[in-house]
Amino acid sequence: MPTREQVYTWLEEVKDPEIPVLSLVDLGVITDVQIINNEVLIEMTPTFVGCPALDFMKQEIHETLNRHGIDRVTIDVTFRKAWNSDLITEKGKAALKKFGLAPPPSRELFTELDVLEHATCPRCNGTNTELRNTFGPTLCRSIHYCNTCREAFEQFKPL
Amino acid sequence: MNETALKELLYKIADDQLILGHRNSEWTGFGPLLEEDIAFSSMAQDKVGQSHALYQMLQTLGEKDPDTVAFMRNADQFHNCILVELPNGEYDFSLIRHFLYDTAEAIRFEMLSESSYQPLADISKKIRAELRYHTLHANTWVKQLGSATEESISRLQRSLDSAMPYALGMFEESPFEKDLISSKIFGGEQALKERWIKKIEAVISQTQLRLPDWKALQPVTGGRTGKHSEYLQPLLDEMSEVFKIDPTAEW
Numbered sequence: 377m378p379t380r381e382q383v384y385t386w387l388e389e390v391k392d393p394e395i396p397v398l399s400l401v402d403l404g405v406i407t408d409v410q411i412i413n414n415e416v417l418i419e420m421t422p423t424f425v426g427c428p429a430l431d432f433m434k435q436e437i438h439e440t441l442n443r444h445g446i447d448r449v450t451i452d453v454t455f456r457k458a459w460n461s462d463l464i465t466e467k468g469k470a471a472l473k474k475f476g477l478a479p480p481p482s483r484e485l486f487t488e489l490d491v492l493e494h495a496t497c498p499r500c501n502g503t504n505t506e507l508r509n510t511f512g513p514t515l516c517r518s519i520h521y522c523n524t525c526r527e528a529f530e531q532f533k534p535l
Numbered sequence: 536m537n538e539t540a541l542k543e544l545l546y547k548i549a550d551d552q553l554i555l556g557h558r559n560s561e562w563t564g565f566g567p568l569l570e571e572d573i574a575f576s577s578m579a580q581d582k583v584g585q586s587h588a589l590y591q592m593l594q595t596l597g598e599k600d601p602d603t604v605a606f607m608r609n610a611d612q613f614h615n616c617i618l619v620e621l622p623n624g625e626y627d628f629s630l631i632r633h634f635l636y637d638t639a640e641a642i643r644f645e646m647l648s649e650s651s652y653q654p655l656a657d658i659s660k661k662i663r664a665e666l667r668y669h670t671l672h673a674n675t676w677v678k679q680l681g682s683a684t685e686e687s688i689s690r691l692q693r694s695l696d697s698a699m700p701y702a703l704g705m706f707e708e709s710p711f712e713k714d715l716i717s718s719k720i721f722g723g724e725q726a727l728k729e730r731w732i733k734k735i736e737a738v739i740s741q742t743q744l745r746l747p748d749w750k751a752l753q754p755v756t757g758g759r760t761g762k763h764s765e766y767l768q769p770l771l772d773e774m775s776e777v778f779k780i781d782p783t784a785e786w
Contacts, residue, residue, distance in 0.1 A: 425581070426588075458661040
């Protein structure tokens with residue numbers, strides 16, 4: 377049987393279906409991996425309760441681990457350790473920015489809507505930006521406009 | 536733990552979220568501007584997803600699977616309040632209902648994040664964080680349109696006046712109210728209503744809108760015990776139309 381570390385490395389191959397540069401591990405939705413009696417037990421939690429990509433992610437985990445010769449996999453979806461945007465790793469945040477999606481500001485700072493008003497543009501790193509909509513193309517993104525680049529961009533929402 | 540009381544509580548919350556989620560989804564493609572189209576569609580997705588998670592919790596307590604529960608019941612088996620089943624009307628009514636409902640729902644999940652039933656406390660913490668975007672959205676637009684033009688103010692005022700008796704129906708007490716409070720599953724409708732009134736007043740006082748005299752209002756109740764308006768069954772028929780063609784289909 378593989379070690380926990382080995383399973384985590386394999387899970388790095390499974391990407392968020394809506395953000396193909398971000399692995400589920402860097403997204404922070406894998407909350408535990410245990411290996412008990414030749415079985416891999418994975419605990420995961422969705423970013424948003426209504427996230428439609430959850431079943432797809434579970435299927436991808438099964439397929440990826442099967443490719444590595446692991447057949448006995450149980451995935452438990454739970455809210456015991458609920459997801460929040462601070463769980464995205466630094467590596468994950470860098471990947472988001474490179475993808476053109478502004479990483480979320482720390483949720484500690486998100487006390488008023490104003491925090492979202494001047495998101496940092498992932499292209500020019502400037503903050504001469506405006507919030508256009510707290511709701512975007514997926515549940516986890518908001519829409520912004522950069523006055524310097526004169527282009528719209530999206531931000532991963534703090535939650 | 537009183538399981539019957541817990542189930543009744545979960546059903547009414549999940550049904551509220553499902554039915555308002557469906558109403559919100561009716562704005563998809565029809566919003567007064569693209570941003571609002573996306574906002575109501577996103578809130579629909581959140582709410583339907585949250586109802587699904589609560590129906591899953593009910594399944595762990597011995598109820599049927601979420602699809603069967605959502606699509607195979609008739610109106611008189613639903614526990615949602617009447618407010619959420621009313622037709623969308625024009626944008627002003629949908630906005631006011633969104634404001635009145637989501638303010639209450641955010642407080643409800645905040646209270647439930649302290650629930651003695653741990654799975655409910657866990658998911659409530661999560662939902663409460665998501666609802667923050669819904670209440671921010673509602674507050675922003677109510678404050679803006681509630682102080683903008685004569686037309687926007689009078690439209691919101693009319694919708695506020697007509698929605699308010701239904702909004703008070705959100706707090707219709709369950710027969711298990713005392714059980715829920717004493718077992719610390721939920722702090723109760725009365726406590727929720729008191730906190731809700733304060734929040735509503737805090738936002739409306741920043742606009743040119745007037746709140747009705749609370750004492751003179753007669754709440755429209757019945758939804759929690761399956762006595763609904765004429766609008767719920769047609770909504771359910773439409774929502775379940777595809778599912779019912781072949782309930783055994785694998786999607």
